Amino acid sequence: MPKGEKVKAILFDANGMDREIAPLADVAHIPDKQIYWLIVSGQGAGKLPHPADGIDRAALRRGGVVVSDDRFCFSVPVAPNEGGHSEDAMILVVGRNWLVTCSDAPLSLTERYLEHDTGETLKGSLTAPALAVSLLLAHFDEFHTHLSAIEEKLDALDEQVFRSRQRHDPLNTLAVLRRRAARLRGLVAQHRSTIAALDRPDFGPAVCEEDRHHLTHLAGAYHRLVDTIDRTRDAVLSSYDLYATRVAQNTNRLLQRLTVITVGIGLIGALAGIFGMNFELALFKGEAPAFLMVVAGMAAIATVTLFMATRRS
Known part of the structure; x- marks a missing residue:
């Protein structure tokens, strides 16, 4: 293991308790009712560990989906911080019943996912692509949380404008919110090529019809996220129009x-x-x-x- 790299292995078992285990050296004999999830974080040497060995981490960050006979892999930018910045990416390598996720720093996404969805669950009865879709849906929820925070601030600002009780110039707040919405929009746009590739009818010859249904559901969730971002951006512009109307009325x-x-x-x-x-x-x-x-x-x-x-x- 490269210096500074952390590895955590989780086994989802539909017939028992989900639990943390030692990293497996062989994933070829994992039963159908189990899924092996390897979480890698830290500044590694650029290569992913088994069973994702042979994949160049740096090359994968440049985008696109890489498909082989028994696995496919891609990367997505992580959800941004409060300032709207995202400086890391999450790499996913998906096999038949195993999943590897990798990032430079530990992700709050995986920590929350394990905290709320580990125990006596039926995740072991899923396939690895279905588990990856579930993780990406939780990933999209992080963007929705940021958008909800922006909308709450816009509602409070609109209320102040309606009542003519704003203590400070709302233009500064609107500029910050518009910049945050623009950054979120840019990050979500970086998912477009990956989601489009996963939703293609000819994607992954080894992907079963049920997994194709999950990937189609993921594409639908992505498009809903894009629509929400567009509505949030329009809400910011509407708040500016409301403030401009109030200023004109006061004038x-x-x-x-x-x-x-x-x-x-x-x-x-x-x-x-x-x-x-x-x-x-x-x-x-x-x-x-x-x-x-x-x-x-x-x-x-x-x-x-x-x-x-x-x-x-």
């Missing part, structure tokens, strides 16, 4: 207020200009009472203007 309200206030100030200025003309009126003979009357009139105009502005808002 219109502000312009209405400014218009009413401007008209009121204009009326006050016109009234002051009229009484400031260079001719005498009988109204000014009383001086103090006339001044107070003009000031009161200006105050009344200002009050009415403010009332109209407040009522319109």
Whole structure:
């Protein structure tokens, strides 16, 4: 075993308990009611251990599906972290009743899968391709979890925009969410060629009809994931449109207020200009009472203007 590489072997037994065992040196005589799963993690020398020996790990990461008489293998990018980055890949080598998964670092996917789906299960009655499909479906669920988190943040942001209670500029949050959705979309797109190859009618001459049904189900789950990502991306854009509409509405309200206030100030200025003309009126003979009357009139105009502005808002 290369330095720094960790190996864990699981035996799924339909007639007993699923359990961890020592790595097998021979997988040719595994009974039909058992499946052998070898989990390899760590920076190895580039070659996979038995029964996946002879496969170049680095070459497999470049994409595609490699098919031989008794096995097929491919790689998929692992689910991203909270920032939307994925720097590792999971390699799957699938035989008749054995499965090998390999990654540079231990995967939370395999750990959760074993934690929740190991014990007195019927996985031993499955085939290795069916087990690989089950693992990939759990892999897709990780992407759905990230998408659900984005949608929850969008719902909270939309609620703030509807209530006009956003404390910070939502554009920064929308930019982050759109970037995360774009990264998820890019990672899911990297699965396209692999899923398409697995779903081809002429894929794997040794694959039975039941396993072809599972692979078709996997392709359907993948397309649903793509649709969910597209809807999430559209939801981000819709939230931006909602925010832009709210900003435009607030701008219109502000312009209405400014218009009413401007008209009121204009009326006050016109009234002051009229009484400031260079001719005498009988109204000014009383001086103090006339001044107070003009000031009161200006105050009344200002009050009415403010009332109209407040009522319109």
